[in-house]
Amino acid sequence: MATKRKPLTRERILEAGLAIADEQGIDALSMRKLGQQLGFEAMSLYNHVANKDDLLDGMLDLVLAEMDVPRAEEGLDGIREGAISAHASLGRHPWAAGTLMTPSRVRPLRLAFMDGLLGALRGAGFSPETTYHAYHVIDAYIIGFSLWQATHDFALPEEVTSDIRGFLDRMLPVETYPDLHAHGMQHVEPGPLDDTSAFEYGLDLLLASLEQKL
Numbered sequence: 001m002a003t004k005r006k007p008l009t010r011e012r013i014l015e016a017g018l019a020i021a022d023e024q025g026i027d028a029l030s031m032r033k034l035g036q037q038l039g040f041e042a043m044s045l046y047n048h049v050a051n052k053d054d055l056l057d058g059m060l061d062l063v064l065a066e067m068d069v070p071r072a073e074e075g076l077d078g079i080r081e082g083a084i085s086a087h088a089s090l091g092r093h094p095w096a097a098g099t100l101m102t103p104s105r106v107r108p109l110r111l112a113f114m115d116g117l118l119g120a121l122r123g124a125g126f127s128p129e130t131t132y133h134a135y136h137v138i139d140a141y142i143i144g145f146s147l148w149q150a151t152h153d154f155a156l157p158e159e160v161t162s163d164i165r166g167f168l169d170r171m172l173p174v175e176t177y178p179d180l181h182a183h184g185m186q187h188v189e190p191g192p193l194d195d196t197s198a199f200e201y202g203l204d205l206l207l208a209s210l211e212q213k214l
Contacts, residue, residue: 005039010048012038014058018093021059026095031055056099057107063089063096064109069116072123076207079120083142086113087199090146097146114139125214134210141206145199164188 006012016037020029031052035042049055066089070082090097099105117138121131165188174181186193 008038008040008044008048010058013045013048013055014062017055018059018062021095022093026056026099029055053104057105060096060099060105060107061109063093064107064113066092067109067113069113070120071116072119074120075124076120076211079117079124079138080203080207082113082116082120083138083203084200086142087146090142091149094146094150097143097150101143126210130210130213137206141202145202149199 013034017029017034020033020037031042031045034055035045038045045055049058066085068082068085070078074081100107100110114135118131118135121134122128126134165185168181168184168188172181172184
């Protein structure tokens with residue numbers, strides 16, 4: 001007896017699209033591939049999503065829903081938690097940071113996060129002028145760090161990983177790039193740096209500087 005296919009829903013389509021984009025990149029996503037993934041013709045998808053733009057908007061909404069919006073009464077602590085959750089979400093979905101910056105992809109949940117960040121800065125007691133600048137710095141840090149991380153998150157060839165120190169010696173000779181070579185070695189040497197989140201380290205520097213202004 002033939003196995004009955006699980007019916008299509010908008011939620012299933014968005015989650016399947018999210019999985020493809022997360023694993024293969026946003027450029028790999030097409031309605032045809034998505035239909036094949038779900039076991040339906042691509043045309044069947046249009047009963048639940050209007051077009052690819054609607055699909056991308058829905059996928060972004062899923063990403064944004066994973067972020068904790070700062071609240072005015074939470075002040076800097078809420079901003080820290082919100083920033084960490086936003087960065088974590090963008091890390092799980094590396095394609096999303098760049099897509100969010102597309103002018104046509106301004107989503108209500110993105111606006112809610114921005115509004116919450118501004119409200120938390122005001123709630124912490126910052127002046128309108130400081131709030132103006134601090135908002136831009138924090139939001140740019142979240143998005144910018146996530147974009148930077150997405151471009152650096154790639155697998156090295158086996159011949160490199162088997163001799164990473166030799167690779168660094170060849171690519172970054174200590175005689176030419178002494179400080180960059182030392183920095184590269186810090187990436188491969190086990191130690192206390194392994195227990196430190198680079199994103200949180202930078203975020204705490206920003207927040208500590210802001211706190212001094214209070």
